[in-house]
Amino acid sequence: xxxxxxxxxxxxxxxxxxxxxxxxxxxxxxxxxxxxxxxxxxxxxxxxxxxxxxxxxxxxxxxxxxxxxxxxxxxxxxxxxxxxxxxxxxxxxxxxxxxxxxxxxxxxxxxxxxxxxxxxxxxxxxxxxxxxxxxxxxxxxxxxxxxxxxxxxxxxxxxxxxxxxxxxxxxxxxxxxxxxxxxxxxxxxxxxxxxxxxxxxxxxxxxxxxxxxxxxxxxxxxxxxxxxxxxxxxxxxxxxxxxxxxxxxxxxxxxxxxxxxxxxxxxxxxxxxxxxxxxxxxxxxxxxxxxxxxxxxxxxxxxx
Amino acid sequence: xxxxxxxxxxxxxxxxxxxxxxxxxxxxxxxxxxxxxxxxxxxxxxxxxxxxxxxxxxxxxxxxxxxxxxxxxxxxxxxxxxxxxxxxxxxxxxxx
Numbered sequence: 001x002x003x004x005x006x007x008x009x010x011x012x013x014x015x016x017x018x019x020x021x022x023x024x025x026x027x028x029x030x031x032x033x034x035x036x037x038x039x040x041x042x043x044x045x046x047x048x049x050x051x052x053x054x055x056x057x058x059x060x061x062x063x064x065x066x067x068x069x070x071x072x073x074x075x076x077x078x079x080x081x082x083x084x085x086x087x088x089x090x091x092x093x094x095x096x097x098x099x100x101x102x103x104x105x106x107x108x109x110x111x112x113x114x115x116x117x118x119x120x121x122x123x124x125x126x127x128x129x130x131x132x133x134x135x136x137x138x139x140x141x142x143x144x145x146x147x148x149x150x151x152x153x154x155x156x157x158x159x160x161x162x163x164x165x166x167x168x169x170x171x172x173x174x175x176x177x178x179x180x181x182x183x184x185x186x187x188x189x190x191x192x193x194x195x196x197x198x199x200x201x202x203x204x205x206x207x208x209x210x211x212x213x214x215x216x217x218x219x220x221x222x223x224x225x226x227x228x229x230x231x232x233x234x235x236x237x238x239x240x241x242x243x244x245x246x247x248x249x250x251x252x253x254x255x256x257x258x259x260x261x262x263x264x265x266x267x268x269x270x271x272x273x274x275x276x277x278x279x280x281x282x283x284x285x286x287x288x289x290x291x292x293x294x295x296x297x298x299x300x301x302x303x304x
Numbered sequence: 305x306x307x308x309x310x311x312x313x314x315x316x317x318x319x320x321x322x323x324x325x326x327x328x329x330x331x332x333x334x335x336x337x338x339x340x341x342x343x344x345x346x347x348x349x350x351x352x353x354x355x356x357x358x359x360x361x362x363x364x365x366x367x368x369x370x371x372x373x374x375x376x377x378x379x380x381x382x383x384x385x386x387x388x389x390x391x392x393x394x395x396x397x398x399x400x
Binding site for chain 2: 174
């Protein structure tokens with residue numbers, strides 16, 4: 001686009017910034033592609049006008065252009081897609097679809113006939129589509145950490161569901177406009193997706209907290225240790241204190257389930273002392289002669 | 305689907321503007337629970353709203369009117385297109 005931006009906007013080179021803005025607005029109101037959905041030439045003209053305004057609308061850029069530092073083609077603004085592009089012949093129904101513009105014409109027999117044959121004329125009867133219910137099984141960690149899932153619909157179509165981190169079992173996600181089609185131009189219903197979270201081998205979840213049982217060896221329990229503990233977001237190094245017992249619960253703050261407000265629940269690690277499968281003669285011999293151990297009664301609190 | 309953070313960047317919007325636009329019904333995000341998710345059409349519509357307000361000097365009342373009329377116009381265009389297609393399909397064959 002190498003046309004003189006002053007000529008494109010129809011202003012004099014000595015025009016004030018206000019005059020330039022006024023000229024741009026007047027042209028943009030006429031040429032904006034979304035205000036001219038049927039006119040392809042409007043888009044070309046609008047691009048030229050926008051490019052010209054990108055340069056002249058900014059006093060600094062305009063000065064650089066006037067000094068010849070940038071040319072008229074340097075600054076075309078890229079635009080992803082215009083709103084009108086979502087209303088083409090193959091466009092799906094969406095939340096903004098509005099078919100009320102010809103509603104009164106439905107009284108005319110000839111149009112009723114035509115629309116009837118076109119397959120979308122349920123007369124003046126307008127009804128919102130039904131909500132569609134789906135059930136979506138997901139893995140435990142997908143629910144905790146978040147994931148994107150795709151549902152295949154009975155008609156072969158698909159539905160993308162974004163599972164936010166921290167999704168609970170039986171939680172229902174609502175996807176607006178993804179349900180059954182409306183009748184007579186009514187809006188489509190919603191898709192309601194109930195999430196079914198599968199249990200995990202080692203983790204259980206209570207609210208936003210994660211619970212896990214951590215087996216430890218006898219020496220680790222007696223002497224203390226630094227151990228890698230599994231969490232939903234990967235292993236975390238944790239200190240087991242000296243003399244830690246079975247049933248002792250340690251907390252890993254913030255290693256539980258993410259909440260919507262960027263905080264997270266905690267992970268609770270329950271220790272469990274596990275003896276080796278094959279008992280070592282050395283430990284057997286030690287237990288035989290360990291008098292203090294024999295004097296200790298772990299069941300003293302059980303007496304009714 | 306577009307998360308809200310990415311949507312704000314791509315639409316060049318402040319969060320409070322986006323929240324106001326959703327509250328005004330100008331934008332209807334396809335997923336609202338448990339967090340807002342947007343589609344490509346929401347992005348294009350947000351850019352249109354921004355053009356209307358920032359570049360074309362339309363005030364908030366004007367934006368509501370324009371969006372409503374534009375959506376109706378797209379509905380009209382769609383109906384007309386269906387009608388033309390239908391007439392073409394059922395009309396007399398031309399040529400050979």
